[in-house]
Amino acid sequence: MNSVFSKRSLSCAAVMAGVLIGASGLAATASAQTPVKLVLNWKYQGPQALFFVAEDKGYFKAEGLDVTIDQGEGSAASITKVATGAYDVGFGDVNALITMASKSPDEAPLAVFMMYNTPPFTIAVKADSPIRTAKDLEGKTIGGPANDGALRLFPAFTQVAGIDASKVAVTNMQANLREQMLQRGQVDGVFGYVNTIAFSAKSAGMNPDKDFRFINYGDYGMDLYSNAIVVSQAFAKQHGDAVKGFVRAINRATKDMIADPAGSVETVMKREPLLNKQVEIERTVATLKMEMNHPEIAKIGLGDVDGERLKRAIDMVVKANGLERTPEASAIFTDAYLPPLSERPTTVIN
Missing domain, CATH: 3.40.190.10 (Periplasmic binding protein-like II)
Incomplete structure (x- = not known):
């Protein structure tokens, strides 16, 4: 009885040891x-x-x-x-x-x-807007999310494109409101990446090809x-x-x-x-x-x-x-x- 119990105990111990070794191996793999x-x-x-x-x-x-x-x-x-x-x-x-x-x-x-x-950086304006060149942004209000790449680069763009930055008002907005605010005329233009604006507008039921026009930084020599x-x-x-x-x-x-x-x-x-x-x-x-x-x-x-x-x-x-x-x-x-x-x-x- 004792010997049988001992053999079974040893057998169970061996199985458990194998399980523990296997588990530790998996843990080691996971930790790797x-x-x-x-x-x-x-x-x-x-x-x-x-x-x-x-x-x-x-x-x-x-x-x-x-x-x-x-x-x-x-x-x-x-x-x-x-x-x-x-x-x-x-x-x-x-x-x-x-x-x-x-x-x-x-x-x-x-x-x-x-x-x-x-470079994907751009300022989008409405297709019927009088803004046709970068210089036309003077006297206008441009909006964008605070951390937008195009907004952050706007000071550089003003110098390259010959814009008087003091004549441009910049305002922040939530990204999900960008295209709608432009369409409604709440701002004169918006900062962003070309494809981000175009396809976000399309997702909202707009037609970016007909509704918007883009003033691209790259067209003014900002080969970034x-x-x-x-x-x-x-x-x-x-x-x-x-x-x-x-x-x-x-x-x-x-x-x-x-x-x-x-x-x-x-x-x-x-x-x-x-x-x-x-x-x-x-x-x-x-x-x-x-x-x-x-x-x-x-x-x-x-x-x-x-x-x-x-x-x-x-x-x-x-x-x-x-x-x-x-x-x-x-x-x-x-x-x-x-x-x-x-x-x-x-x-x-x-």
Whole structure:
């Protein structure tokens, strides 16, 4: 009786030991996943599908990353959120990063993957508005969300376009009221990204092609880069391999979105089912075509920057905003975490 009991006890103990060892192995595997807090540039929309593709297809997990994705409050705000340590990684405006790097170089994040390589910054006015050129903005009221990238760059735009900034009234508004306030004539123009305004208006039942006209910063010589993947200095120093893995995952997901924009939007619809799917598909295609399709990528690939172009952009932002210090290009962007050119897109969309 005792020997049988002893054998059974030993057998049970062995089983339990195996279970505990297995559990500890799983725990070790789980703990090996590096936690990453990511903040987007804005609310969930079609072009952000690449982040959700990376999550849903397991690209982050395959790189040993446990990524938490939060909505953003503007491209400029994302830079601040990463700089303060609230997030490890962000999707934000590199021009806001240039300003921060000039003022607070020890806190400024670092761009590691340039996503929007063509300037999307604009001021939208009503199609029947007397405002036809940038100079016509004088004496008018322009509104936008406080953290909007185009609003933040407006001081630079006024200098480049020859506008007397003292004659332009700037007001803040909630982003979800932007297009409606413009349509109702409550403001004379609104700041934003071309595709954000156009497709938000379309979602609200407007016809942006007929209702609005756009005064684009790029048409006045502001050949700036826009949104990039940025990481905090601390996270890059402590988790360099994780940054490389994150960028690899994003690169894979971006190629998937380029290959199948409509299918990629499904990942966004899972998270925001009330969105208009067709509008988000159109928004995504327009973003690929207009914001991610600079001719330079044929040579340097998506994700990288042209060094001389970036230097010119830095000088432009510094001069226009009266900044005291000009940051080095290496303090704004590094290619150290990029996959090889052979693995990155060199064409986006025809």
